[in-house]
Amino acid sequence: MRFASVIAIALLVAGSAFAAEIPQAERRSGYDFMKPDTKAMQDEDTANPGMLWVLDGEGLWKRKAGAASKACADCHDDARTSMQGVAARYPALDKATGRPIDLEQRINSCRTNQQQATPLPFESRELLALTAFVARQSKGAAIETGSDPQLTPFLAKGRDLYMQRQGQLNLGCTNCHDDNWDKRLAGSAITQGHPTGYPLYRLEWQSLGSLQRRLRACITGIRAQAYDYGAPELVELELYVMSRARGMPMEAPAVRP
Amino acid sequence: MASALVNVPAKARRGDIIEIKTLMSHVMETGYRHMASGELVPRDIITSFTCRFNGSEIFRADLFPAIAANPFITFFTTATASGKFEFEWIGDQGFSETASASITVE
Numbered sequence: 001m002r003f004a005s006v007i008a009i010a011l012l013v014a015g016s017a018f019a020a021e022i023p024q025a026e027r028r029s030g031y032d033f034m035k036p037d038t039k040a041m042q043d044e045d046t047a048n049p050g051m052l053w054v055l056d057g058e059g060l061w062k063r064k065a066g067a068a069s070k071a072c073a074d075c076h077d078d079a080r081t082s083m084q085g086v087a088a089r090y091p092a093l094d095k096a097t098g099r100p101i102d103l104e105q106r107i108n109s110c111r112t113n114q115q116q117a118t119p120l121p122f123e124s125r126e127l128l129a130l131t132a133f134v135a136r137q138s139k140g141a142a143i144e145t146g147s148d149p150q151l152t153p154f155l156a157k158g159r160d161l162y163m164q165r166q167g168q169l170n171l172g173c174t175n176c177h178d179d180n181w182d183k184r185l186a187g188s189a190i191t192q193g194h195p196t197g198y199p200l201y202r203l204e205w206q207s208l209g210s211l212q213r214r215l216r217a218c219i220t221g222i223r224a225q226a227y228d229y230g231a232p233e234l235v236e237l238e239l240y241v242m243s244r245a246r247g248m249p250m251e252a253p254a255v256r257p
Numbered sequence: 258m259a260s261a262l263v264n265v266p267a268k269a270r271r272g273d274i275i276e277i278k279t280l281m282s283h284v285m286e287t288g289y290r291h292m293a294s295g296e297l298v299p300r301d302i303i304t305s306f307t308c309r310f311n312g313s314e315i316f317r318a319d320l321f322p323a324i325a326a327n328p329f330i331t332f333f334t335t336a337t338a339s340g341k342f343e344f345e346w347i348g349d350q351g352f353s354e355t356a357s358a359s360i361t362v363e
Contacts, residue, residue: 049282206325
């Protein structure tokens, strides 16, 4: 009897230790795990390849598009003031649908509703460029995603997905990014999974990519079926991981190995 | 949508060694990869990069497959006089891009 209760207590302790979230003071951006040369690449605007997309995005911001023949700048004017801190609040609630949408989806909703243009495909150069340009205006701003109380049910769904074991390897996000972030996997740092710099330039991709692309790559890595781009589950997961990073400064466009 | 990022110090003292950094947007397709249908993806790389200072060539690099996308090329030179650096990237499929930057030497 006593033996059984000892086991039960041990299980409880282990359970609480493993499901624990990373305390505020111990949270570290993926930047902290990088080698000095990769850090230097991100730190300098003329060495950061992500800035190539930001430059393209600046051009697209001013270019008229769609049947309405309007440019982003016609409504939002100078992005340096109008888009400041915006990316630090996404994914945010879309009033029209009552669901959270990420920055890419917001840009596309603006394209279809305001510019009356066709939405840009996910991971297309144009969409990444516009997203990078908008996200860049929030550099250094503290992440505020998830503070809207109307997002609570979606945050809970995202958290469930983050905790849930899935795939042939039977792993949840939390098993690596909360429990083992101080260790390495096949020589690479595991990191805490804070999406502070998206869209970011990944050396492995040789390109800029979105948070959805990163999440899909991770889901494929645990040998589960990845959700399609724009799937509600993926956006809820984005919402939860961004809210985990609340208070951390935005780095977009970041560089990661 | 090709664009270049160039970093040249705006000012330098005569005789200073300065670093010039350039970043060019390019996919750098090696020409060794195959599509799902089995066809070879045609090679599409930057083949040459040159830097001229006040019209005379001071740096040149020939590029080959297996160089990363968006190549970042940096080199050092000695600041001798005020003037203009002109950069040129030439590549496959008629690719050609230029950029320039000025320096004041005191």
